[in-house]
Amino acid sequence: MSVSEAAVPGEEVGRVKAKDPDIGENGLVTYNIVDGDGMELFEITTDYETQEGVVKLKKPVDFETKRAYSLKVEAANVHIDPKFISNGPFKDTVTVKIAVEDADEPPMFLAPSYIHEVQENAAAGTVVGRVHAKDPDAANSPIRYTIDRHTDLDRFFSINPEDGFIKTTKPLDREETAWLNISVFAAEIHNHHQEAKVPVAIRVLDVNDNAPKFAAPYEGFICESDQTKPLSNQPLVTISADDKDDTANGPRFIFSLPPEIIHNPNFTVRDNRDNTAGVYARRGGFSRQKQDLYLLPIVISDGGIPPMSSTNTLTIKVCGCDVHGGLLSCNAEAYILNAGLSTGALIAILACIIILLVIVVLFVTLRRQKKEPLIVFEEEDVRENIITYDDEGGGEEDTEAFDIATLQNPDGINGFIPRKDIKPEYQYMPRPGLRPAPNSVDVDDFINTRIQEADNDPTAPPYDSIQIYGYEGRGSVAGSLSSLESATTDSDLDYDYLQNWGPRFKKLADLYGSKDTFDDDS
Structure with missing residues (x-):
């Protein structure tokens, strides 16, 4: 018998048949595999219509691994007459040889999947990794590798068709995509229909290339007061930072004032050493009439190698407050107007301006209506x-x-x-x-x-x-x-x-x- 290595489990390999001289060819016979080196790969069943033993494949076979198998098959009578039981045994054995035939199989990758790594911002042409496949056939045909472009629409990678080395075609940004998944085909050069496919996952390693920034658009407020009022120990605002890089490149943020204004007479920054900082006032006596808005630059640095830093601007407004410190108004203009004019007077002035505008519009409209043309249109002239x-x-x-x-x-x-x-x-x-x-x-x-x-x-x-x-x-x-x-x-x-x-x-x-x-x- 012979079986192709491309055969699938359940496929028939061959048949054997035993004869009983007493009951003829139509006697009931059963078949079993009792020994051999292919007991795990083959099985035998009985065809009761033809009284034949059908040998079938249980598991795939590989020509390159083992090219032949031997089975010991036993055939026995189903019904034995007790009068002749002493003449037994009523069974017989036979050795069945099964040869494995070579078939043209697709290439096989050495691993079911691949995982490679590459640093972000790496130059084009950087090697990411390699995939390897071989032809399981005895001919050992050469293999050609290609990337499935449906999985690499942006064409970030290229592959050497001969050795399977994968390279980058452009710098990668981990902040945009941390993982890239592609598929690679391996096909025989002499038979393109025989090909295999393997998934490849590429991880983009982080590089400290982003400086930390404010986590939110912060804004501080301070109440105007006189010089004798004691300063408060509460921060005007508590700030934090955000970094697009991985935490490995920024385990802790450092907050400080720029060196040129480290001795700022108005405000100071205290780092809380928990990735937050508080902004405090150094003096009192802020007045909206003198200055109602302060812009405070704050430097934020991360702990990456090399460290990255950025300067962010915090806006601090001087506001009017009540006796309990609640905000009333933060506009200097509103403060000046309240000192001289009441709300009713402002509304009256605004109403007068609107009335004057309406009168001017009506006057211009009437003047335009009076300027009618002196020429009589032809259809209105009755003279013929x-x-x-x-x-x-x-x-x-x-x-x-x-x-x-x-x-x-x-x-x-x-x-x-x-x-x-x-x-x-x-x-x-x-x-x-x-x-x-x-x-x-x-x-x-x-x-x-x-x-x-x-x-x-x-x-x-x-x-x-x-x-x-x-x-x-x-x-x-x-x-x-x-x-x-x-x-x-x-x-x-x-x-x-x-x-x-x-x-x-x-x-x-x-x-x-x-x-x-x-x-x-x-």
């Missing part, structure tokens, strides 16, 4: 003479290019308005008692008829003068009534037809007689 002349066409004869009735009545937009400057027809009868002249026309009736038509026409303008000027021109029988050409010598106006309009127009006919008549009279 400018619109008429701006929209004229190519002269008086171009009367159909623009219809003014469209601007006056929307009903005239879609319809066509015929010209009404036609010559009156000779269809009117003369009035009784008058002798009609040849080709005479009753002008009175003609004018009344035209007036009535214009009044009843919904598309006509609301005034007659615009209607007459809108449709008169050189194309009309009546001609132009414009006086622009009256002074010209080449006027071609002809008023001879006035002679045919009767006695009422005789005066006009004499004034505007024919050109030949006028020349003869002159």
Whole structure:
């Protein structure tokens, strides 16, 4: 038999079978492993359908550790006839050889996990540690190492692919991250599918690179008093410090004043030797009118190697207090105002200022409203003479290019308005008692008829003068009534037809007689 070193527990290795000459091949037989060097790695069971012994793997085997095993298997009858018990024993043994076959296995790390250390602020390229893996196969293929970048997104580390040495790529800060966890892959160079993975934890060792600072934004208060009042033994404020470094680099903080003001006449600092200190006043007689705020520099040092220190500023205010030492006010301005003006007077002054501001705002608003523009907007101007002349066409004869009735009545937009400057027809009868002249026309009736038509026409303008000027021109029988050409010598106006309009127009006919008549009279 043979078994691969890649086989898993429970996998069948092989079978054995025993024959009973008395009851035939269908007799009931049981199998057991009674001896051998593989009793802990293999087991045997009975297949009652085929009466075979099935050898199975109990634990994984390793070709590189042991390549062959030997088992002593016993087969026995299940049912023995008492009449033949003296002919026993009714069992037999056989030796089973099992060979272990080599398989291509992934590399194996020498340790299930690794822990390395590196100091913070170490230069790039500092060696952190090494991981080591080998190929368990007999071929002993070379190994290649890589870092799982999903566990090192900031790329703090690099690894030598040949020997597994891990190095830093940039300085590390313990105050940001004290532990870094990455994973390293080991794969066979000739078969990248065979790879193993191991976790690596890297601890960043602390270096004393942070100076201690105030643990909180402290502020002290002192009551103003006279020179004869005894000083209090209570501290104005108790301060403590905080350090981002590890406690190994700052077991105790030391508080003091800077050397240049070690003999400060106003305040002093007493170290309590328990990482706290008290600030005390050296004198009395503080006054808000002279100085209401003091800035006291305090030096804090740690116990690291080398020690780190920083200068922090403590603010101390001079305040007004009651007889029991309770704070009333810490502002010098408020103290001065209280001496001369009451709260009611301050409120009254403030109210007057607000009223004056409101009056000024109202006055400015009214002045702006009065300054209205003198120019009338075009949509508010009801005069239409400018619109008429701006929209004229190519002269008086171009009367159909623009219809003014469209601007006056929307009903005239879609319809066509015929010209009404036609010559009156000779269809009117003369009035009784008058002798009609040849080709005479009753002008009175003609004018009344035209007036009535214009009044009843919904598309006509609301005034007659615009209607007459809108449709008169050189194309009309009546001609132009414009006086622009009256002074010209080449006027071609002809008023001879006035002679045919009767006695009422005789005066006009004499004034505007024919050109030949006028020349003869002159």
